[in-house]
Amino acid sequence: MTTMNREEAQALIEEVLAVYPEKAKKDRAKHLAVNDPALEQSKKCIISNRKSQPGVMTIRGCAYAGSRGVVWGPVKDMVHISHGPVGCGQYSRAGRRNYYVGHTGVDTFGTMNFTSDFQEKDIVFGGDKKLDKLISEINELFPLVKGMTVQSECPIGLIGDDIEAVSKKKGKELEKPIVPVRCEGFRGVSQSLGHHIANDAIRDWVIPNRDGDTSFESTPYDVAILGDYNIGGDAWSSRILFEEMGLRVVAMWSGDGTLSEMELTPKVKLNLVHCYRSINYITRHMEEKYGIPWMEYNLFGPTKIAESLRKIASFFDESIQAKTEKVIEKYQAEYEAVVAKYRPRLEGKRVMLYVGGLRPRHVIGAYEDLGMEVVGTGYEFAHNDDYDRTLKEMGEATLLYDDVTGYEFEEFVKRVKPDLIGSGIKEKYIFQKMGIPFRQMHSWDYSGPYHGYDGFAIFARDMDMTINNPCWGKMQAPWMK
Amino acid sequence: MPNVMIRRNDAGDLLFYVAKKDMEETIASVETDTAESWGGEVRLTDGSCWYIDPVSPPPSFPTTLRFRRGDD
Numbered sequence: 001m002t003t004m005n006r007e008e009a010q011a012l013i014e015e016v017l018a019v020y021p022e023k024a025k026k027d028r029a030k031h032l033a034v035n036d037p038a039l040e041q042s043k044k045c046i047i048s049n050r051k052s053q054p055g056v057m058t059i060r061g062c063a064y065a066g067s068r069g070v071v072w073g074p075v076k077d078m079v080h081i082s083h084g085p086v087g088c089g090q091y092s093r094a095g096r097r098n099y100y101v102g103h104t105g106v107d108t109f110g111t112m113n114f115t116s117d118f119q120e121k122d123i124v125f126g127g128d129k130k131l132d133k134l135i136s137e138i139n140e141l142f143p144l145v146k147g148m149t150v151q152s153e154c155p156i157g158l159i160g161d162d163i164e165a166v167s168k169k170k171g172k173e174l175e176k177p178i179v180p181v182r183c184e185g186f187r188g189v190s191q192s193l194g195h196h197i198a199n200d201a202i203r204d205w206v207i208p209n210r211d212g213d214t215s216f217e218s219t220p221y222d223v224a225i226l227g228d229y230n231i232g233g234d235a236w237s238s239r240i241l242f243e244e245m246g247l248r249v250v251a252m253w254s255g256d257g258t259l260s261e262m263e264l265t266p267k268v269k270l271n272l273v274h275c276y277r278s279i280n281y282i283t284r285h286m287e288e289k290y291g292i293p294w295m296e297y298n299l300f301g302p303t304k305i306a307e308s309l310r311k312i313a314s315f316f317d318e319s320i321q322a323k324t325e326k327v328i329e330k331y332q333a334e335y336e337a338v339v340a341k342y343r344p345r346l347e348g349k350r351v352m353l354y355v356g357g358l359r360p361r362h363v364i365g366a367y368e369d370l371g372m373e374v375v376g377t378g379y380e381f382a383h384n385d386d387y388d389r390t391l392k393e394m395g396e397a398t399l400l401y402d403d404v405t406g407y408e409f410e411e412f413v414k415r416v417k418p419d420l421i422g423s424g425i426k427e428k429y430i431f432q433k434m435g436i437p438f439r440q441m442h443s444w445d446y447s448g449p450y451h452g453y454d455g456f457a458i459f460a461r462d463m464d465m466t467i468n469n470p471c472w473g474k475m476q477a478p479w480m481k
Numbered sequence: 482m483p484n485v486m487i488r489r490n491d492a493g494d495l496l497f498y499v500a501k502k503d504m505e506e507t508i509a510s511v512e513t514d515t516a517e518s519w520g521g522e523v524r525l526t527d528g529s530c531w532y533i534d535p536v537s538p539p540p541s542f543p544t545t546l547r548f549r550r551g552d553d
């Protein structure tokens with residue numbers, strides 16, 4: 001099928017919705033839309049951040065996942081205690097591929113799982129004593145730990161444990177920040193509220209730690225990278241570009257991040273925001289309290305990279321702006337070679353995306369640099385402000401689907417017949433078995449980095465390797481032909 | 482009475498942001514916007530109307546203020 005027009009796309013949505021019972025249909029209809037790039041505001045066409053329908057297959061996570069897994073998890077020199085039963089932490093352990101440097105188990109703890117392993121008696125009698133003991137044990141076994149966070153799983157909120165009191169007491173006793181985080185999984189409709197709760201905890205327990213301490217020598221070119229989780233090394237391939245521009249990256253959150261970097265962030269001149277969804281709350285707070293401006297950037301694909309680097313440079317003086325032009329020039333031959341090699345192999349291919357925080361809009365430019373077209377996109381847990389930012393990036397009459405259900409996604413794919421799907425592990429095997437090339441766009445399918453000029457080369461190679469893989473021509477058994 | 486964060490966007494317009502509601506709108510008009518005070522009825526580009534007792538001296542943005550729904 002070639003590209004659809006508005007009516008056809010709308011008809012497709014109606015058709016997919018037809019199987020639902022009346023009430024579910026009414027609700028789901030609000031989450032599916034045909035894009036109109038002329039609209040300024042997404043609330044005119046799509047509703048998001050609502051509770052998922054019972055009975056449908058959604059791939060959202062919980063608030064605990066948003067806090068423990070996304071925002072806090074990558075802070076490498078702290079121990080993040082999964083407070084509650086063992087499963088929540090163990091099944092999500094080390095799955096996100098946020099790279100870091102350090103000696104795991106000595107001065108960094110990123111891929112380890114710490115849990116209070118709740119048993120029946122802890123639910124009945126409360127787990128505060130256990131938490132107290134656990135914190136002391138961790139401090140004894142891992143003396144280089146810089147601080148801890150207590151990430152509440154569902155039962156903690158249900159039984160009413162006072163983790164704040166324990167954290168305060170232990171923090172004083174050990175003279176290290178112990179941060180209680182009330183991110184019980186039942187809060188909110190998705191992992192998104194977990195991001196917000198984690199941001200609030202950072203605001204209350206970390207950001208003010210060095211207020212009034214002027215010992216840090218700052219420069220006019222200090223910046224912080226926020227909301228880059230260093231998946232497959234993404235933050236590293238971004239950071240080198242900023243440094244070549246002449247900026248000094250004081251802090252990276254939270255990919256390959258440390259507690260002291262977070263504490264120093266209020267001293268920077270500009271906050272660079274990569275994942276708006278998961279970190280905007282704290283940047284807004286820092287803007288209000290410390291007067292630090294923030295801006296969103298996008299380092300996927302040479303077009304967006306050049307745009308973003310120039311925008312960042314515009315916050316600084318001419319020397320930085322001149323250096324930025326040099327950086328873009330320096331990599332020009334490199335990325336042009338990538339485009340020259342892969343564009344002929346990928347030109348005209350159509351992509352459908354369904355991912356999380358920022359990728360459903362941010363990677364569009366990188367595909368376009370390779371001559372590909374994104375014909376459908378959607379977010380697991382976006383809010384309206386994310387869709388506001390998406391309308392302009394997507395073409396006329398492309399599909400938008402919010403918190404798409406397993407059924408809807410499959411039906412859309414059957415009709416749109418994209419050449420590539422970019423989504424997560426839960427969708428991967430369904431679509432591969434349907435014979436459609438697939439890339440995991442959460443974890444970069446064990447590849448990466450995809451950010452920056454270095455990342456673009458890897459991105460292009462991966463897309464080519466997936467789409468043009470000979471296996472897709474061999475999906476049918478020879479005797480069935 | 483939501484808490485509203487008011488900040489300037491790149492174009493210099495004032496933005497009206499309510500975190501709880503995911504609402505980010507541009508402010509179209511402010512009833513009182515003088516050297517002495519800022520506030521009164523605040524109209525947004527989506528047509529909605531909000532009210533705050535004039536703050537004096539005018540606050541420096543970004544800042545968080547408590548607004549009431551204005552009665553139309």
Ligand code: SF4
Binds near residue numbers: 062152155186
């Ligand atoms: S919803 Fe609750 S029990 Fe499930 S993973 Fe999240 S915190 Fe754990």
